[in-house]
Amino acid sequence: MSADTTTAPPAAAEASAPTQLTMAGALNAALRDAMAADDRVVVYGEDVGPLGGVFRVTDGLQTQFGEDRIWDSPLAESGIIGTAIGMAMYGMRPVVEMQFDAFSYPAFEQMVSHVAKMRNRTKGRVTLPMVVRIPCAGAIGGVEHHSDSSEAYWTSTPGLTVVMPSNPADAYSMLREAIDSDDPVVFMEPKSRYWSKAPLALPVTTAPMDRAEVVREGADVTLIAYGPTVRTALEAADAAVDEGLSIEVVDLRSLSPFDDETVGASVRKTSRAAVIHEAAQFGGYGAEVAARVTERNFHHLAAPVLRIAGFDIPFPSPKLEEYHLPTADRVLAALDAWEWDA
Amino acid sequence: MAHDGCMSLNVEHAPMRTLPSAKPLRLLDNAGHALTGAATGGFALPDGETLLDLYRKMVIARRFDVQVTALTKQGRLATYPSAYGQEGCEIGAISAIGSTDWFFPTYRDCVALITRGLEPGEILQSFRGDWHNGYDQHAYRTAAQATPLATQALHAVGLSHAARLRRDPIVALTFLGDGATSEGDAHEAFNFAAVWQTPTVFVVQNNQYAISVPLSRQTHAATLADKAVGYGMPGYHVDGNDVAAMYAVTHAAVERARAGGGPTLIEGVTYRIESHTNSDDPTRYREAREVEHWKRRDPIERLEKYLVSEGALSETVRSEITDAAEALAAKTREAMSVEAELDPLELFDHVYSRPRTALLEQRSALEAELAAGAFAQHEAGAR
Ligand SMILES: Cc1ncc(C[n+]2csc(CCOP(=O)(O)OP(=O)(O)O)c2C)c(N)n1
Ligand SMILES: [Mg+2]
Numbered sequence: 001m002s003a004d005t006t007t008a009p010p011a012a013a014e015a016s017a018p019t020q021l022t023m024a025g026a027l028n029a030a031l032r033d034a035m036a037a038d039d040r041v042v043v044y045g046e047d048v049g050p051l052g053g054v055f056r057v058t059d060g061l062q063t064q065f066g067e068d069r070i071w072d073s074p075l076a077e078s079g080i081i082g083t084a085i086g087m088a089m090y091g092m093r094p095v096v097e098m099q100f101d102a103f104s105y106p107a108f109e110q111m112v113s114h115v116a117k118m119r120n121r122t123k124g125r126v127t128l129p130m131v132v133r134i135p136c137a138g139a140i141g142g143v144e145h146h147s148d149s150s151e152a153y154w155t156s157t158p159g160l161t162v163v164m165p166s167n168p169a170d171a172y173s174m175l176r177e178a179i180d181s182d183d184p185v186v187f188m189e190p191k192s193r194y195w196s197k198a199p200l201a202l203p204v205t206t207a208p209m210d211r212a213e214v215v216r217e218g219a220d221v222t223l224i225a226y227g228p229t230v231r232t233a234l235e236a237a238d239a240a241v242d243e244g245l246s247i248e249v250v251d252l253r254s255l256s257p258f259d260d261e262t263v264g265a266s267v268r269k270t271s272r273a274a275v276i277h278e279a280a281q282f283g284g285y286g287a288e289v290a291a292r293v294t295e296r297n298f299h300h301l302a303a304p305v306l307r308i309a310g311f312d313i314p315f316p317s318p319k320l321e322e323y324h325l326p327t328a329d330r331v332l333a334a335l336d337a338w339e340w341d342a
Numbered sequence: 343m344a345h346d347g348c349m350s351l352n353v354e355h356a357p358m359r360t361l362p363s364a365k366p367l368r369l370l371d372n373a374g375h376a377l378t379g380a381a382t383g384g385f386a387l388p389d390g391e392t393l394l395d396l397y398r399k400m401v402i403a404r405r406f407d408v409q410v411t412a413l414t415k416q417g418r419l420a421t422y423p424s425a426y427g428q429e430g431c432e433i434g435a436i437s438a439i440g441s442t443d444w445f446f447p448t449y450r451d452c453v454a455l456i457t458r459g460l461e462p463g464e465i466l467q468s469f470r471g472d473w474h475n476g477y478d479q480h481a482y483r484t485a486a487q488a489t490p491l492a493t494q495a496l497h498a499v500g501l502s503h504a505a506r507l508r509r510d511p512i513v514a515l516t517f518l519g520d521g522a523t524s525e526g527d528a529h530e531a532f533n534f535a536a537v538w539q540t541p542t543v544f545v546v547q548n549n550q551y552a553i554s555v556p557l558s559r560q561t562h563a564a565t566l567a568d569k570a571v572g573y574g575m576p577g578y579h580v581d582g583n584d585v586a587a588m589y590a591v592t593h594a595a596v597e598r599a600r601a602g603g604g605p606t607l608i609e610g611v612t613y614r615i616e617s618h619t620n621s622d623d624p625t626r627y628r629e630a631r632e633v634e635h636w637k638r639r640d641p642i643e644r645l646e647k648y649l650v651s652e653g654a655l656s657e658t659v660r661s662e663i664t665d666a667a668e669a670l671a672a673k674t675r676e677a678m679s680v681e682a683e684l685d686p687l688e689l690f691d692h693v694y695s696r697p698r699t700a701l702l703e704q705r706s707a708l709e710a711e712l713a714a715g716a717f718a719q720h721e722a723g724a725r
Binding site for chain 2 (some may be wrong): 042068073074076078079081082083084085087088089090091094109110113114118119120121122123124125126127128153158159161166180181183257258260261296
């Protein structure tokens with residue numbers, strides 16, 4: 001195959017002074033630095049070129065790197081994933097964008113039948129170092145098909161690594177790590193967090209992307225959240241202080257693999273856990289979390305693991321989405337359902 | 343490294359609007375006579391040495407195919423999709439690429455893999471049920487045989503696009519069935535290849551059926567090659583049982599692609615003489631008469647007639663080819679006569695580059711079951 005053409009990233013390696021950066025900006029910087037560091041990294045998808053992506057995550061990259069490194073592909077998601085497989089087989093590191101969560105579905109076959117299975121099928125002779133970026137979830141007033149949470153489709157597929165950052169620093173660090181990974185990564189970006197800001201000096205390296213993180217310590221309850229619901233969990237934790245309830249928040253970061261160690265340690269400490277996600281509850285990712293947390297920590301649990309999720313309905317229209325999405329109030333109300341005297 | 347300002351590869355090519363011939367183009371007629379004029383579409387008959395080589399490869403490939411079908415009937419393989427009757431397409435097209443080019447085959451194309459130099463034992467691992475794939479993709483520059491229809495065509499486009507971006511003079515050849523041309527991925531692959539002008543050659547083996555469903559239920563187009571026009575690439579409608587024509591047309595397409603001329607769609611009109619796989623019952627959907635009709639259009643006999651008429655097939659050459667074919671058949675029988683040593687614990691080893699805790703736990707659990715003799719019967723049976 002092509003020789004390893006990785007070049008050292010001299011300019012990018014020096015940390016800049018902290019500036020306020022959005023998650024979209026952090027992702028943009030991660031792509032820019034990854035492309036500068038390694039010319040095997042190529043980016044394509046729908047409208048990622050001159051427009052810079054509908055969320056501007058690829059803003060300015062085509063001007064900087066040219067059309068051989070980042071380009072607009074024909075409008076066909078299966079085609080985007082299928083060709084990325086071929087490019088990865090040839091030693092490239094494609095980072096492709098699905099424009100919106102629900103528009104990744106045409107690529108389902110390529111994802112499940114090839115992206116996930118290629119390495120195992122070929123006993124590791126063919127690896128697919130590719131990243132599939134998927135803007136996901138709701139709370140942006142999106143019309144139908146623009147707010148889905150499809151993570152469980154991917155997490156229930158062995159062979160895929162599925163991660164979702166909740167903040168700008170993780171967005172940068174995890175995307176760099178995903179691009180460097182020799183295995184395919186489904187990189188889910190919570191749309192409602194694209195414009196959230198944090199002071200950031202780049203490049204930043206946070207915890208490895210397969211680890212969960214305790215983002216707030218507490219003693220009484222563990223809230224397990226990821227992507228957009230981390231903020232919800234933190235809000236609930238703030239509000240709970242007044243009620244004398246000490247909530248610990250775990251940001252999963254990685255949905256597959258699942259960090260049993262970090263989550264288990266927290267749950268054994270607090271003895272109560274609830275998982276929060278926007279996706280529908282039935283058969284959702286939270287079902288797996290509740291099941292494995294229970295299986296592994298049953299004797300430490302004072303109450304059943306709760307799931308606080310979207311309703312079991314197709315994602316609602318913009319004016320109705322607020323009723324569907326988990327809120328801090330709904331989280332706290334759910335916790336009230338437990339027997340607290342024991 | 344910033345963009346160095348070198349010219350982008352997005353060269354504007356004048357889109358192609360050449361309509362494939364209504365009649366499949368051919369260089370040898372069914373009686374083995376060399377054709378001239380319009381029938382050939384302007385393609386020249388390959389030289390004698392090439393034709394003899396194609397003949398030899400077809401004879402060997404068929405012997406392999408017949409052997410594997412027999413082994414499958416004996417229960418040695420879980421399934422086998424035969425390409426009996428399609429050797430003109432298979433061998434003509436695969437012989438047109440070099441060892442540095444890439445091939446993206448389907449389940450149907452074991453005989454092309456034999457021609458490409460893969461070992462019977464490597465090819466048949468998947469059909470025997472040992473593992474989903476048994477050969478080294480990079481060593482042979484041959485992707486794992488694809489089962490989800492048309493999906494591999496996109497991989498071929500992506501790989502050849504990557505090669506082009508790297509300025510490597512590499513072409514990707516992929517095979518599709520007639521049924522597979524109805525899949526969305528076929529259209530996406532044709533379109534991506536044409537828009538990106540990738541060095542990709544698509545060979546559609548129109549063997550008239552997708553399992554039981556005849557071509558008339560797949561398309562309303564006059565030919566499958568006609569589809570090329572809509573994507574802005576050249577299409578060729580070729581007699582797939584004329585190995586000389588398949589080779590000549592594919593070879594021209596490969597070299598055009600290599601020179602930066604973009605993709606080509608080639609339809610080889612052929613027929614699957616055997617059932618779809620061993621578990622199929624073709625009497626439910628086609629007449630014996632139809633099969634007989636196509637048997638009289640055998641690709642090997644056609645070239646043989648030509649070579650004999652040219653005095654190019656001496657008894658020495660014939661027996662040398664027969665010996666090679668028999669040797670391969672023997673090697674195939676041998677490879678399938680011993681059960682492979684399978685390690686159930688390997689199930690966990692290749693899913694991810696970095697071991698996952700959950701898989702390691704499950705691996706230990708299976709290891710404990712094995713140690714406790716939970717599968718002793720299975721293992722005894724396997725032996
Ligand atoms: C996406 C997909 N759908 C269905 C199948 C099941 N299937 C296997 S082979 C086949 C027929 C394919 O016909 P064709 O493309 O003409 O190829 P041939 O088998 O004739 O070589 C079908 C329906 C499949 N493998 N993949
Ligand atoms: Mg067919």
